[in-house]
Amino acid sequence: MKLEISNMSLIDLQNIQDILLTEFDNFWSYTVFENELKNSNSEYFVAKHNTEIVGFAGIWKSLDTFHLTNIVTKISKRNLGIASALLEKIINVSKSESATSLTLEVNENNFNAIKLYEKYNFKKIGIRKNYYGQNKNAIIMTLFFT
Ligand SMILES: CC(C)(COP(=O)(O)OP(=O)(O)OC[C@H]1O[C@@H](n2cnc3c(N)ncnc32)[C@H](O)[C@@H]1OP(=O)(O)O)[C@@H](O)C(=O)NCCC(=O)NCCS
Numbered sequence: 001m002k003l004e005i006s007n008m009s010l011i012d013l014q015n016i017q018d019i020l021l022t023e024f025d026n027f028w029s030y031t032v033f034e035n036e037l038k039n040s041n042s043e044y045f046v047a048k049h050n051t052e053i054v055g056f057a058g059i060w061k062s063l064d065t066f067h068l069t070n071i072v073t074k075i076s077k078r079n080l081g082i083a084s085a086l087l088e089k090i091i092n093v094s095k096s097e098s099a100t101s102l103t104l105e106v107n108e109n110n111f112n113a114i115k116l117y118e119k120y121n122f123k124k125i126g127i128r129k130n131y132y133g134q135n136k137n138a139i140i141m142t143l144f145f146t
Contacts, residue, residue: 008044068104105138
């Protein structure tokens with residue numbers, strides 16, 4: 001699939017505003033994204049196939065420690081390499097901005113996401129108990145660049 005990865009603009013966000021929950025099953029509201037786009041420590045990307053937005057992802061930059069905050073592929077377009085393309089972009093941006101690591105939390109039952117991160121050499125470094133609610137633990141995974 002031919003993909004173009006670019007920085008998420010406010011117009012991109014408005015284009016997916018009404019389908020964030022239904023077609024991406026994303027847990028963030030439009031307002032959260034709008035604030036993230038204004039945050040100078042954050043950077044968000046969209047993957048487009050022709051003009052259709054088929055995925056998005058973002059990072060939060062804290063000194064040399066970067067955090068993957070969100071990565072989602074449109075439900076109808078999963079398992080086609082879209083999240084891989086977004087993650088590769090984020091890894092390249094992190095390296096080019098001299099990050100020493102890229103960290104994320106993932107639900108311990110989200111096997112597809114864990115496979116995605118393991119494919120790019122993220123290592124399980126810890127657990128946050130009840131991070132997503134009672135008995136719903138998060139695994140902390142980190143990709144080290146040094
Ligand atoms: C997790 C998610 C982002 C993966 O997106 P995707 O575009 O389908 O991922 P890709 O097609 O790039 O697949 C990447 C790897 O993940 C694994 N994977 C993804 N979907 C899979 C599936 N349905 N079955 C098995 N493995 C899968 C594979 O290892 C795959 O690599 P490979 O094809 O080289 O074997 C997507 O399922 C999603 O949006 N889920 C909901 C949001 C979410 O959970 N985000 C992560 C929050 S931490």
